[in-house]
Amino acid sequence: MADNLNNNNSRENVDAAAQTDSLRPLGEKDRKMGAFGYMSLWVGDGVNMGNMTLGASVIAAGIATLNIWQTMAAALLAIGIVSTLFTLNDRVGYRNGIPYVSHLKISFGEKGSLISSLLRAVPAVIWYGIQSWIGGTALNEVFKILTNGAFDNVVIGFIILLVVQILLSMKGFHSIKWVESVASVVLMIIIITVFVILLKDHSQAVKDIWVDTKGSWGLPFFGFVMVFLGNYAAIFLSAADYSRELKTGYSDKKRGLLYFIPIIIAYGSVIAVGAMLASATGYTNPALGLPALFDNVYVELFISVFIVFGAIAVNMVANIVTPTYVIQLFTKLDYKIAVIITGLLAMVSFPWLLVQDDNAKGLDMFVLIYSAFLGPMVAILIIEYYFLRKQKIDVDELYKKDGDFSGTNAAAIIAMLIAAALAFIFVDLAWIIGFVSALIIYPLITKYAFKGSKFKKGTIYEGR
Template sequence: MTIQGASPDLYNEDLAPAKVRNWGPFSIFNVWTSDVHSLWGYYLAASLFLFCGGFVNFIIAIGIGSLIIYALMNMVGYAGVKTGVPYPVLARASFGIWGANIPALVRAIVACFWYGAQTAAASGAIVALLIRSQWFADFNANTHFLGHSGLEVICFVIIWALQLLIIQRGMETVRRFQDWAGPAVWVMMLILAIYLCVKSGTFAFTSDIPMDVLLEKTKDAGVPGTPGSWTALFAVAAIWVTYFSALYLNFCDFARYAPDQASLRKGNIWGLPINLILFSLVAGVTTIAAYDVYHEVLLHPDQISAKFDSWFLAALAALTFAVATLGINVVANFVSPAFDFSNVFPRQIDFKKGGYIAAVIALVLYPFAPWEGSAASFVNIIGATMGPIFGVMMVDYYLIRKGEVDVEALYREDGEFRFQGGWHVNAFIAAGIGAIFSSILPNFTNWLPSWWGVYGWFFGVAIAGVIYYVLRTAAVGASAKVAKA
């Protein structure tokens, strides 16, 4: 689509509707393999396994969560296929042509946090491999700066720099990289599980991890109920859904390159419920087998691979997980801020420069390591900030506009999306109130029940969506009365 009369402050070639749509089902499928098959994805799945107290419970909770994820991603994806625009441009329809910069920057900042977390996880896998050598072990123990060991800092910077090489060539290179990296980690996951099952002498779908160990490992995660209880299972499903909260916003960054909705659905069905359940199954089997072999709960793959007798197998595991984690960073945490920062200053910032900005912010955050701690808590706090934005955008697209958006007007300063001087006040009122209940009150006060934070993303979506619908409907009704008068 060629945009006539586009404002240079709202348009550049990277933000324009997609012209080439060659992301078929396999590429969409690998968006999800790249997003899930990482050290953080495994860490979260293994952590959630502990809350379920058993394998059947785990698969039920993860299965329910995965079906919800599939439905939500289709909602966002259909908007991307139909309009062909990236997330920050689509956000203009609900937040205004200038107001959309706020939700774009929120998503970009979250991506920078995740970028740092994933890079740290990938570099940690390399560190775990290197310290098998006595020289590196001594260097790691005796050299420290920036709040980390010298070896950790060096590995982080190397992994951080490697990702810049991928992004330099644009979205087509991203597609090719993820099409290779996603399946690669599946092979390594299976090797890891088979190795441990052979070493333990059994293949178990039942957990023999004692309840006292489960209670000790999960006591500070903020998940209500004891492992295996219904409250814990509901919380596991909610956390699993919340883990994808960032991509609910910007999945249209990828869906816009799909040729049609059928290709999108096919890629999503294989990449989400099927892939997520199988991945979680392998993570659960590996966690059980690792406990049987080493008699301790090991949630990080690099912790497991560090114990391998075979240096070659340990190296293969470390490198594969590092590459897979690069995959998720490029897909989830490079692409989005690249478009988001470009949306703020289209004249000065293109796709590549936006990605570089995200990388630099992640590098600055590294000494503070805000992502360290409980996986469940980190996911909930980060994810809850984006629920209200998602609620506003989906209500606007499906309930207010019935899936019809004037794409050309998204790039014009004087079009229907100007609202109040380029800002849609009703959208910000709704999102602001939603954020109070999803993020601010549960994380900074004790006014709400302790379990509220686990479901913060859901409360944010529901509260912001309902308020926005009421305000928008009232505004449309008032405009209609004025027009009749």
């Protein structure tokens, strides 16, 4: 496949993805990331202020919706589901070296994938903006401390941070690897330090507001499971973008552990610290809550610097690569140019409207709404690969310009829209409703509708 794509004479016969170097399949020699580097991705991604904000959202107006046991149970259940879905959905990219935008073509077709890829890219860009706004707030705190209050402008801090991330991202996964390796260690040290301080100096407030509250094991509990799960829904949907970078030789079980262990350590601890921080300080924006814990200006500076570093770390893993690939798919632009466009889109995404100092519910609602679409999408990808195609994909055919995967698979689009509509009936459980609905609806539409569709070729319904 690689030889064919590198032949200039054959480029006329391949699709847009094959004509863009960063979107073509990666071979064994192209994969440089081992187990430690791969786990570092998910620790660096998990230890971020957006996740801490989600943990803080358990506390609303000084009242806890869930107590400590309910919060941790919701997080553990969500992380177990996340790890399982990561392992199921990453296999296409791991085995074949293809990115997410090519993975989508298997189910949605070349033109259909343009629509569905936006449903992953748009939330990523907005999260890019959210994380950068939180990091920009912290960077402003750094500037205020260093200038003794003479500088105070969050917008400028936000813009500076975006420029830094754009420059770092231009080197692709090479820069991501070293940034995440450092971040995974340093940021966990910060989280442990904050946890100890909260436990030592604010334990009574945490106990009164969070630990001892009655909470609920009913709808609020399952609603938070969906919020916690929805926070990763976009990432495991595009699992192929990451697994294609992992060295070969890892079994499904080992890859599952490469997700579960770092996510349970990072995500679980950050959610807990976020709830404790909101209980102790009243802030749901950790960029303001963390410095409020300390009287020492040097410690405040240290914390703010690493909030900035954490924002960079999570964006480089979760929120830059996939939308950049999607932009390349649409425009065939160079990777570096696409990175710049991604950053500019994040800048105008108005993230300050989703992260308010006194209310994190806007962020929860944002997660739930886009989850209504992402749940059906990941269900369609999984049922297609494991049930309809029995894990057999012709990668050469996948990259042909007018091959079996060109055009739009109407069955997938219709199934996604129906499942998303059902999910919106009860938005608090949007992801799981959309996921289960699509698992049922998509095979039925594929089997009984669109007789003779070329997208049935290679599936168990071929010829129907």
